[in-house]
Amino acid sequence: MMKTATFETPEQYIAQFPAADQAVLKKIRAAIRKALPTAEEVISYQMPTFKVHGAVIYYASCKAHYAVYIPPTYGVYEAFKKELKPYKLTKSAAQFPKSEAIPYELIQQMAEYAGAQNELLAKKKTAKAR
Helix, strand or coil, X not given: CCCCCXXXXXXXXXXXXXXXXXXXXXXXXXXXXXXXXXXXXXXXXXXXXXXXXXXXXXXXXXXXXXXXECCHHHCHHHHCHHHHCCCEECCCEEEEECCCCCCHHHHHHHHHHHHHHHXXXXXXXXXXXX
């Protein structure tokens, strides 16, 4: 039985992939970092994750695509429906084929939107708690 790798840092996660995938993952990471400069970077569900008041966005490399996972509560996939039309979407992920150019600017915009929604939800929770 093969042991599943566990990662403690985004760097460890990225380092497991071939150089071409590492380069793309680093660019995805940089786009998200630009959108969420104060976010904490952690590993969650064995993927690099940016957190601000909880998880905002995860990213991963899969066999044939790169994926960006954003909790559905932020409404990102609905807000970017038109821009995401060429890509496969699930309830919580956008998949970008490795055979095509990766839309780093779109990923950054999605992260910014998710971060803003995350802030609004955090403010509502704080206001409710008072």
